[in-house]
Amino acid sequence: MEILVCVRSVPDTSDNEIALNGNGTDIQRDELVYSVNEPDNYAVEEALQIVAKLGGSVTVATVGTDEDEEVLRREMAMGADHGVLLADQAFANSDGRGIAAILKSFVKKGHYDLVLTGVQAEDGAAQVGGMLAAMLDYPFASLVNSIEVFDGSKLKVSREIEGGNKEISEIDLPCVLSIQTGINEPRYVGMRGIRAVASVPVPTYGLAELGVERESVGPAAAKVKRVDYFVPTMGNGAEMLSGSREENAERVLELLAAKGGLK
Amino acid sequence: MVEAVQASMQLAPWLAQGQTVFVAIHILGVACFAYIVAKRLVPMVRAERDFRFDHPFARLGKVLKFWLGQWKHPRYKTAGVMHILIFAGFILLAMRAFAVLIVGVSPGFVMPGLGGGTGHIYEILTDYAATVVFLCMIFAIVRRLVFKPARYEVPAKFGKAHKADAIFLLVLIAVLMLADSLFEATKAAAQVQTDQAIHFAAAFSLPWLLKVILVSASLATLGKLCFAGYLAHEVTFYFLLCYRPFGIQFHVETSLFNVYFSKLNRGTLKPVKWGVSDEQLAQVKSIGVKTFEDFTWKHMLDFYSCADCGRCSDNCPANAAGRPLSPRFLTIKARDYAFQRYPMFGKAGNGTPLIGKLYSADEIWSCTTCGACEEECPLLVEYIDKIVDLRRGMIDDGNVPQSLQKPLKALESRGNPYGKMEKKKGDWARNEEFQQLCHIKTLDKKNGADTLYFVDSITAFDDRMQSIARATAKILDHVGENFGILGAAEKDSGHEVRRFGEETLFMALRDHNIEAIKSSGVKKIVTADPHAYNALKHDYKDLPPVKHISQVIARGVESGAIKFDPLENSDNVYTYHDPCYLGRHNQVYDDPRAVLDAIPGLKRVEMRRSRDRSFCCGGGGLMLFYEPKEEQRIGVMRVQMAAEAGANVIVTACPFCMVNIEDAIKVAGLEGKMTAVDLAELAEQQLAREVTPAGVEEISELQPVGTTGR
Numbered sequence: 001m002e003i004l005v006c007v008r009s010v011p012d013t014s015d016n017e018i019a020l021n022g023n024g025t026d027i028q029r030d031e032l033v034y035s036v037n038e039p040d041n042y043a044v045e046e047a048l049q050i051v052a053k054l055g056g057s058v059t060v061a062t063v064g065t066d067e068d069e070e071v072l073r074r075e076m077a078m079g080a081d082h083g084v085l086l087a088d089q090a091f092a093n094s095d096g097r098g099i100a101a102i103l104k105s106f107v108k109k110g111h112y113d114l115v116l117t118g119v120q121a122e123d124g125a126a127q128v129g130g131m132l133a134a135m136l137d138y139p140f141a142s143l144v145n146s147i148e149v150f151d152g153s154k155l156k157v158s159r160e161i162e163g164g165n166k167e168i169s170e171i172d173l174p175c176v177l178s179i180q181t182g183i184n185e186p187r188y189v190g191m192r193g194i195r196a197v198a199s200v201p202v203p204t205y206g207l208a209e210l211g212v213e214r215e216s217v218g219p220a221a222a223k224v225k226r227v228d229y230f231v232p233t234m235g236n237g238a239e240m241l242s243g244s245r246e247e248n249a250e251r252v253l254e255l256l257a258a259k260g261g262l263k
Numbered sequence: 264m265v266e267a268v269q270a271s272m273q274l275a276p277w278l279a280q281g282q283t284v285f286v287a288i289h290i291l292g293v294a295c296f297a298y299i300v301a302k303r304l305v306p307m308v309r310a311e312r313d314f315r316f317d318h319p320f321a322r323l324g325k326v327l328k329f330w331l332g333q334w335k336h337p338r339y340k341t342a343g344v345m346h347i348l349i350f351a352g353f354i355l356l357a358m359r360a361f362a363v364l365i366v367g368v369s370p371g372f373v374m375p376g377l378g379g380g381t382g383h384i385y386e387i388l389t390d391y392a393a394t395v396v397f398l399c400m401i402f403a404i405v406r407r408l409v410f411k412p413a414r415y416e417v418p419a420k421f422g423k424a425h426k427a428d429a430i431f432l433l434v435l436i437a438v439l440m441l442a443d444s445l446f447e448a449t450k451a452a453a454q455v456q457t458d459q460a461i462h463f464a465a466a467f468s469l470p471w472l473l474k475v476i477l478v479s480a481s482l483a484t485l486g487k488l489c490f491a492g493y494l495a496h497e498v499t500f501y502f503l504l505c506y507r508p509f510g511i512q513f514h515v516e517t518s519l520f521n522v523y524f525s526k527l528n529r530g531t532l533k534p535v536k537w538g539v540s541d542e543q544l545a546q547v548k549s550i551g552v553k554t555f556e557d558f559t560w561k562h563m564l565d566f567y568s569c570a571d572c573g574r575c576s577d578n579c580p581a582n583a584a585g586r587p588l589s590p591r592f593l594t595i596k597a598r599d600y601a602f603q604r605y606p607m608f609g610k611a612g613n614g615t616p617l618i619g620k621l622y623s624a625d626e627i628w629s630c631t632t633c634g635a636c637e638e639e640c641p642l643l644v645e646y647i648d649k650i651v652d653l654r655r656g657m658i659d660d661g662n663v664p665q666s667l668q669k670p671l672k673a674l675e676s677r678g679n680p681y682g683k684m685e686k687k688k689g690d691w692a693r694n695e696e697f698q699q700l701c702h703i704k705t706l707d708k709k710n711g712a713d714t715l716y717f718v719d720s721i722t723a724f725d726d727r728m729q730s731i732a733r734a735t736a737k738i739l740d741h742v743g744e745n746f747g748i749l750g751a752a753e754k755d756s757g758h759e760v761r762r763f764g765e766e767t768l769f770m771a772l773r774d775h776n777i778e779a780i781k782s783s784g785v786k787k788i789v790t791a792d793p794h795a796y797n798a799l800k801h802d803y804k805d806l807p808p809v810k811h812i813s814q815v816i817a818r819g820v821e822s823g824a825i826k827f828d829p830l831e832n833s834d835n836v837y838t839y840h841d842p843c844y845l846g847r848h849n850q851v852y853d854d855p856r857a858v859l860d861a862i863p864g865l866k867r868v869e870m871r872r873s874r875d876r877s878f879c880c881g882g883g884g885l886m887l888f889y890e891p892k893e894e895q896r897i898g899v900m901r902v903q904m905a906a907e908a909g910a911n912v913i914v915t916a917c918p919f920c921m922v923n924i925e926d927a928i929k930v931a932g933l934e935g936k937m938t939a940v941d942l943a944e945l946a947e948q949q950l951a952r953e954v955t956p957a958g959v960e961e962i963s964e965l966q967p968v969g970t971t972g973r
Contacts, residue, residue: 015673015682031684033676078661187661188668191675192767195545245726 039118077193088206095222100131133176285367292501313559352396390465400437414573445492448473525643551655575636585894588629631882654764678754691729704747734947758798759884793844817854829863838910841877842917883919898927
C-alpha cells in the first residue's frame with residue numbers, strides 16, 4: 001500500500017514557553033524550538049506498521065520552508081521511505097485551505113492509496129485533512145484511533161466516542177484519515193537515526209513543479225485572516241494562586257473541599 | 264622418598280590390572296572435556312570484541328585478591344566461609360588429584376618436589392583438605408534441603424528450581440573426596456599390615472577414619488578397595504570435569520579467567536563498540552546488543568561463570584521492589600539460551616532478537632545502574648555494561664517507552680530533560696534574597712574563575728533542588744573559592760542519557776559541555792550532583808579535576824576553614840544514605856560521614872544497608888520519568904530502613920536521592936516523623952559564620968553610639 005503522511009513542524013509545547021509578542025501579531029518566536037507535530041508521529045508510525053504488514057511504501061510531505069526538512073528527516077529516520085518538501089515563497093502565510101490546495105496538487109502527482117494527517121497541528125485548527133479530502137473528492141474519517149485493512153480496498157477505522165466506547169466505520173480506499181494520538185506507540189528516533197538518513201535526497205517541489213495556481217495560495221488567497229492575539233482578561237470568580245508549590249497545592253485542596261469537589 | 268617408593272610398590276600390582284582402563288578413561292575424559300570447551304568457545308569467537316588484555320599486573324592483583332583471596336566471600340558469612348574452605352581445599356587437592364591420575368598410568372610417579380618430608384606435610388594437608396571439603400558438602404546439602412536460603416529460590420516466571428542440579432553436584436564432589444580418601448586409606452592400611460614405615464594419614468581426617476576401619480582387612484580386600492577407590496575417583500573426576508560446563512559449577516574452570524579479565528575501571532561504561540571511535544560510530548549499521556552474538560566474549564564468559572549464588576539479586580533494589588528484573592536471571596537466562604543455541608551436537612540455531620523473547624523491555628529498563636549486584640558478585644560478573652548495551656540496542660531500534668521519549672527529545676532540543684529554556688538555567692542564582700548574600704558569576708570569555716560549579720539540570724531547574732544549588736554556592740563562597748557557573752551554556756551532563764543507552768545524544772551533550780568548560784578556563788570543577796560528578800570524572804575526558812561538594816566540605820572541616828554551630832534540635836537522629844554514584848561507583852563513603860560527625864550535637868546511626876551495600880533510592884536522571892512495573896517503590900523500602908535504624912532525618916548528597924526519598928516519606932506515611940536533607944543544605948545551615956573584619960568594625964562603631972548617646 002502506498003501511503004502519504006502529511007506532517008508539520010510546530011513549536012514543541014513541552015519544550016517551549018509560549019508567550020505573545022508585544023504587538024499581538026504573533027507569539028514570541030525568537031527562542032522557540034520546533035519539532036514534528038506530535039499527532040503526525042502517530043500517523044507516520046501507523047503508516048509504517050501498515051506497510052510492514054502489507055508491503056508498499058511511506059512518503060512524508062510537509063508544506064513549509066527549507067528549515068522544515070529537519071522534520072522530514074526525523075520521520076524518515078523513523079522509517080518513512082521518501083520525504084518531500086513542498087516549499088515556495090508563494091506558499092508563505094497560506095491559510096488552511098491554501099495548505100490543503102498545495103497538498104492536493106502533490107497527491108495528484110502520485111498514486112497514494114491512503115493519505116494520513118495528524119488529528120491536528122498543535123498550532124493549527126484541524127482543518128487541512130478534511131479540506132484536502134474534499135478537494136480530492138476522497139472519503140474522509142477523522143479522529144481515527146485504529147485502522148484495519150480488509151479486502152485490500154477497504155478499511156475499518158474506529159474513533160473513540162463518549163464513555164470510552166469505540167465507533168467502527170468502513171471506508172473505501174483511497175481516502176484521507178486524520179489520526180488521533182494513542183493509536184499506537186511511535187518508535188523513538190534519536191540523533192543517530194537522523195544522521196543515518198542525512199544523505200538521502202529530499203526533493204523540494206515549488207509552485208511550478210506542483211502546478212499549484214498562484215491565486216489559490218498565500219495571504220491573498222486566505223479566506224481566514226488572523227487579526228489579533230491577546231491574553232484574556234481575568235474574569236470574575238477566577239483566582240490566581242501565587243504561592244510556593246506546596247502552598248498552592250494546599251490552597252487548591254482547601255478550595256476543592258470548600259466547593260464540594262472533594263468527597 | 265623411600266616410603267613413597269615403598270607405597271608405590273604396593274600400589275603397582277593393585278592398579279596394574281586396570282592400567283588399560285585407566286588410560287582409556289584418561290583419554291576419553293580429556294577428549295570430552297576438550298570437545299565441550301571447544302563448543303563453549305564457539306559463541307565467544309563469534310562475539311563482539313572486548314579489549315581486556317592491558318594492565319597485566321593490575322589484573323594479577325585482582326586474581327590475587329578476588330580469586331585466590333576470595334575477597335567478596337565473607338560478605339555472606341555462612342556461605343562465604345564455606346566457600347573459602349572448599350576453595351582452599353580444591354587448591355590444595357588439585358596437585359594431588361593430578362598426581363593420583365598419573366599414578367594409575369605410572370604407579371611409581373611422584374609429583375616433583377613432593378617426595379620426602381615436603382610430601383608428608385602435603386599429604387597431611389590434603390588429607391585434612393579432603394575431609395573439610397567432604398564435610399562442607401554434607402553441610403551444603405543439608406543447608407539446601409533443610410535451611411533453604413531464600414536467595415536460591417527460583418521464582419516461577421524464571422523457570423524450574425535449580426536445587427536438584429546443585430545437590431547432584433555437591434554429592435559428586437563428596438563422592439570424589441570419599442573415593443580419594445578411600446584410595447589413601449587403603450594404602451595406609453596396607454602399610455600398617457606389611458609393617459612398612461607408617462604412611463601418614465592425618466589424625467581424625469577422613470582417610471584416617473577409613474584406615475582405622477580397614478586396618479584389619481585382608482590385603483586382597485584392600486587391593487580391591489584401592490582399585491575401586493581409584494576407579495571411582497577417576498570416573499567422578501572426569502564426570503565432574505565434563506559435567507560442570509553444563510551448569511553452575513563451570514566457574515571452577517572459568518573463575519580464574521573471569522576475574523583476570525574483569526573490568527578495571529569503576530564508574531565507567533564500556534564503549535559502544537571496542538575499537539570503533541565516536542566519529543566512526545555513525546557508520547556502524549547496528550549498535551548495542553540485539554542478538555546473543557552482540558554481547559562481548561567477556562560478557563559471555565560472565566554467563567558461563569555465574570555460580571547461581573543469588574547474591575546479586577539478593578542485593579538488587581529493582582528485584583526487591585518487585586520490578587521484573589533479577590540480575591541473577593539476566594545471566595542464567597542468557598546461559599540457558601547460549602546452551603540451547605549452541606548445542607553440543609549439530610549446528611548452532613538461528614539468532615533471534617533477545618528483547619521480547621529472552622528479556623522483556625521492562626526488565627531491561629528496570630535497572631537503576633546502582634551497582635549493588637556487581638559490588639556483591641564474588642566472580643566479578645558485570646551487569647551495568649550489559650544492561651546499557653541492551654538499552655543501546657533498544658534505542659537503536661526505536662523501542663523506547665513513551666515516557667522516556669519526551670525527556671530525551673527535550674534533552675536534544677534544550678539540553679535538559681524538562682524542556683526548559685536554556686536561559687533559565689541560572690535562575691536559581693537570581694533569587695532576590697540569595698543575591699544579597701551571594702553573587703554568582705556566569706563564566707564566559709570575559710568573566711573567568713578558578714572553579715566551576717557544575718550544577719546540572721535537576722539542581723538548576725527543580726524548585727526544591729535549587730536550594731541545594733544555593734547551599735553549595737554559599738559553602739564555596741564561605742571557603743573563599745573563586746567560582747562561577749556556566750549558566751545557559753551548561754547542558755545536562757548526560758550521565759543518565761548514556762546509561763539509558765542513548766550514546767549519540769550523550770556524545771553531543773558531552774562535547775558541548777567539554778567545549779564550554781574548556782573555554783571557561785577553570786582549573787577545578789565542583790558539583791553537588793553525584794551523577795554529574797561521575798559523568799565529568801569518568802565519562803568525559805581531559806577535564807580539570809572534579810570534586811563533589813561533600814569532599815570540599817570535608818577538606819574545609821579538616822583545614823579549619825569550615826566550622827559548624829551546634830544543632831539547635833539535638834533530639835533528632837540522623838542517618839546518611841550513600842548515593843550510588845558517590846559511594847559504590849566512586850568510593851566516597853567517609854567524607855560525608857566526617858562532615859556530619861563534625862557538626863556538634865549530631866547523633867548519627869547507620870542503616871542496615873550502608874556504604875558499599877547501600878540501597879538505591881530508586882534511581883536518578885531519566886529513571887524519574889520511567890514508570891516501572893513494581894510492587895512497591897524502592898524509595899519507600901529505603902525510608903523504612905532509615906526508620907528501622909531509629910533515624911528521623913535522612914541525609915543524602917544527591918538531588919535525585921532527595922526527590923525519591925522525599926516522595927517516599929510521603930508514600931510511606933512518615934510525613935512529620937521523618938525528613939530528608941541534603942548534606943550541602945545541612946552543612947550550610949550549620950556553618951559557623953565568623954564575624955567578618957568589616958562586621959567587627961561595624962559592631963565596634965555601634966557600641967560607642969549606644970554608650971555615648973551620640
